Amino acid sequence: MKRAFVIILFFGALVGLWQLATMSGRWSPVLLPPPLAIVDYLWGALRDGTLLEATRVTLYRLLIGYFIGIVIGLPLGLLTSTSDYFEDTIGALALGLQTLPSVCWVPLALLWFGQTESAMLFVVVMGTVWSVVLATDAGARNIPPIYARAARTMGSEGFDKWTRVILPASLPYVVSGMKQGWAFAWRSLMAAEIFVTILTGFGLGHLLHYGRELSAMDQVIGVMVVIVLIGLLADKILFSPWERFLHRRWGTGLK
Amino acid sequence: MTPKADTSVAIQPSPPAKLLVEGVSKWFRTPRATVHALDNVNLRVAEGEFICLVGPSGCGKSTLLDIIAGLTMPDEGRVLADDQVVAGPGRHRLVMFQESALFPWLNVFGNVMFGLKRVPGLTRKQRHEIAAYHLKLVGLEKFAKAYVHELSGGMKQRVALARSLAPDPRVLLMDEPLAALDALTREQLYLDIQDIWARRRKTIILVTHNVREATCLADRVFVMTPSPGRLRDEFRIDLPRPRDVNSPEVAMIASKIMAALKGHMSVSPEAVE
Numbered sequence: 001m002k003r004a005f006v007i008i009l010f011f012g013a014l015v016g017l018w019q020l021a022t023m024s025g026r027w028s029p030v031l032l033p034p035p036l037a038i039v040d041y042l043w044g045a046l047r048d049g050t051l052l053e054a055t056r057v058t059l060y061r062l063l064i065g066y067f068i069g070i071v072i073g074l075p076l077g078l079l080t081s082t083s084d085y086f087e088d089t090i091g092a093l094a095l096g097l098q099t100l101p102s103v104c105w106v107p108l109a110l111l112w113f114g115q116t117e118s119a120m121l122f123v124v125v126m127g128t129v130w131s132v133v134l135a136t137d138a139g140a141r142n143i144p145p146i147y148a149r150a151a152r153t154m155g156s157e158g159f160d161k162w163t164r165v166i167l168p169a170s171l172p173y174v175v176s177g178m179k180q181g182w183a184f185a186w187r188s189l190m191a192a193e194i195f196v197t198i199l200t201g202f203g204l205g206h207l208l209h210y211g212r213e214l215s216a217m218d219q220v221i222g223v224m225v226v227i228v229l230i231g232l233l234a235d236k237i238l239f240s241p242w243e244r245f246l247h248r249r250w251g252t253g254l255k
Numbered sequence: 256m257t258p259k260a261d262t263s264v265a266i267q268p269s270p271p272a273k274l275l276v277e278g279v280s281k282w283f284r285t286p287r288a289t290v291h292a293l294d295n296v297n298l299r300v301a302e303g304e305f306i307c308l309v310g311p312s313g314c315g316k317s318t319l320l321d322i323i324a325g326l327t328m329p330d331e332g333r334v335l336a337d338d339q340v341v342a343g344p345g346r347h348r349l350v351m352f353q354e355s356a357l358f359p360w361l362n363v364f365g366n367v368m369f370g371l372k373r374v375p376g377l378t379r380k381q382r383h384e385i386a387a388y389h390l391k392l393v394g395l396e397k398f399a400k401a402y403v404h405e406l407s408g409g410m411k412q413r414v415a416l417a418r419s420l421a422p423d424p425r426v427l428l429m430d431e432p433l434a435a436l437d438a439l440t441r442e443q444l445y446l447d448i449q450d451i452w453a454r455r456r457k458t459i460i461l462v463t464h465n466v467r468e469a470t471c472l473a474d475r476v477f478v479m480t481p482s483p484g485r486l487r488d489e490f491r492i493d494l495p496r497p498r499d500v501n502s503p504e505v506a507m508i509a510s511k512i513m514a515a516l517k518g519h520m521s522v523s524p525e526a527v528e
Contacts, residue, residue: 150356153324154370154422155346164369168360250359251404 033218038225041218050207051226058189058203059230065121066185069128070178076129077136077177078170087137094133102127102188106195115198120189123196127188132181139173140166172250175242182238186231204230271303271458272347272425274323278332280483281318291483292318295332298477298486303456307469307476308486309512311520315484316462320428323460324350336426346373349424353431355411357403363414364390364399370422389417392451409440413447420455429461433468442500445471449497466516470509471500478512480519488515 015035021027022034029037045051080091105126106119113119143166151165167174193205204223211219246252276298283290292315300306308316321327323334325344334341336348349370357366367386371377377385390396393413403411412432419427433441449472452459463469469476470492478488490512494504 144354144356146352146354146356147358149326150350150352151369152326152344153346153348153350154418155344155373156369160373165358168358171360249402249404251402 030215031217033221037218038222041216041222042225045207045219045222050202054202054204054207054223055226055230057201058193058205061117061120061124061193061201061203062185062189065124065189066128066182068121069125069132069181069185072125073129073132073181074136074174074177077133078140078166080133081137081140081170082166090133091137094130094137097126098130098134101191102184103191103195105188106192109192110196115196117198117200119196120192120198123192124185124188127191128181128185131184132177135177135180136170136174139176140170142173143169172246172252175239175246179235179239182234183231186227186234190227269423269425271456272337273302274298274300274426274458274460275335275338276300276319276323276332277335279319279322279329279334280331281315281322281327281329293322293329294483294485296484296486300458300460303458305452305459305472305474306461307473308460308462308479309464309466309469309476309516310479310484311481311516312464314479314481316479317430318484319479320350320430320460320462323426324348324428326350346370346422347424348426348428349419349422350428350430351412351415351419351432353434355403355415357411357414357418359403361403362399363395363401363403363406366403366414367418367421370418374422385423386417386421389421390414392420392455393417393447407440408436409444412436412444416448416451420451420457424457426458426460429459431463432461434463434465441468445500446497448472453496466512467500467505467509470505470512471498476512478515478519487519488512490515 018035022029022032042051076086076090076094080086080094102123105123109119109122109126113122147165147169148161151161156164189203190205190208193203194209197206197209204227208220208223208227211217211223276296279293279296280291281293283292296319298306308319310316318327322329323336323341325334325341325348341348358369361369364386367390368382371382371386374382387396387399390399393416395410395413395417398406398410398414403414406414415432433444436444445468461469461472466476470490473492476490476492477486478490479485480487490508492508494502494508498505
């Protein structure tokens with residue numbers, strides 16, 4: 001109760017400051033619209049369907065790109081964690097490409113795929129895969145080696161050892177890799193949507209982009225708010241249940 | 256803790272194995288140094304015998320256990336279990352580790368089932384009954400559904416013991432299984448281990464740095480010295496069982512073994528860590 005109060009107070013104060021700043025008249029309302037204008041825009045966009053449609057398009061791309069990124073990234077990360085050869089090759093590649101901001105993939109994607117969904121997906125996958133590889137790899141290296149030893153003495157080798165011991169043991173790290181991947185996929189997709197204009201669907205990034213072109217600051221800030229909210233919601237819906245499950249089993253993070 | 260578990264499965268332990276360690280030597284090479292971990296170790300263990308290896312840390316006793324388990328290969332010599340050369344780990348020689356090495360993603364019952372599931376020729380029902388039997392044997396039948404982090408240190412090691420016993424290994428290798436426990440829990444487990452060993456006779460090799468523990472449990476105690484790791488002295492302990500770790504007889508023999516240990520150390524103090 002007390003915590004909820006503090007939260008409301010904090011964000012209320014933030015919006016209040018914003019309102020005061022717009023009322024002071026020092027900044028043009030074109031550049032700094034009042035909070036209510038944002039609410040107005042969001043309400044309007046929600047009613048005429050543009051916001052829902054853009055969210056749908058964006059989430060669809062995100063889920064597909066993310067899924068591909070995870071399917072490629074997780075096994076690669078587990079692989080690099082177990083072998084020096086893979087670490088020196090794929091691991092080094094992942095480390096290098098992960099430092100590349102995902103926007104940098106846009107020119108290449110456009111030349112290879114043109115103004116298509118594939119270009120969009122390519123940017124998202126490239127932005128996701130390497131961070132997933134690195135997070136999974138770092139995590140899997142922390143698996144106590146004693147698990148594998150115990151498993152081997154109990155007659156668990158090869159494929160059985162991998163699926164029954166290494167994989168479950170690395171679950172906490174896999175989840176953190178997936179979480180990392182989600183954050184990167186989200187960033188990459190926004191970059192892609194802002195820079196790749198295609199006719200097969202207008203996502204949130206496009207809305208943001210056109211908000212800029214039309215100098216519609218209420219739209220720009222409104223869409224940013226939506227993007228933040230979706231990110232938060234995804235965290236709560238997709239990852240919190242997993243993390244709670246792991247905490248229960250592993251007994252970590254319990255107060 | 257002497258539960259009599261009822262199951263429809265005939266729990267007939269497989270015969271304990273005899274072990275033969277022949278001229279085993281092992282070196283660990285690191286970029287900076289080569290450590291002579293074991294030097295020409297010879298050991299003959301009879302079927303169903305309880306052996307303890309004692310020595311200071313770094314004397315190679317855990318390495319020797321790993322080699323017998325098949326987790327590490329010796330550079331020289333070989334290990335024979337029932338006249339078969341040990342070429343890798345196998346479920347007939349299970350290891351119980353110092354940290355319990357229980358799997359946190361499985362509950363207590365799942366942990367005990369892990370090794371059992373890899374034993375061929377059992378039905379699902381039989382596996383369940385054997386697991387339940389062994390949980391009862393260590394007195395944890397009420398905790399079957401608990402997760403590992405919910406158990407105390409002593410309970411964890413009991414689960415580890417049940418997990419090691421359930422697949423019915425012929426040899427049980429224990430690597431300081433009780434070192435991390437408090438004294439009271441440890442003493443209870445001394446009694447439990449003796450009781451279980453009396454009922455489910457296995458060939459056991461237990462590694463410890465606790466001389467009293469070794470005296471309390473073993474048929475024979477071997478003293479190891481470090482750099483290079485060697486088996487130095489052998490003590491045969493003929494006290495009747497069950498033994499109390501605090502009894503004067505145990506204390507007396509333990510002090511003799513301790514004197515031997517210290518004697519080796521004073522000969523070459525630079526060899527001691």
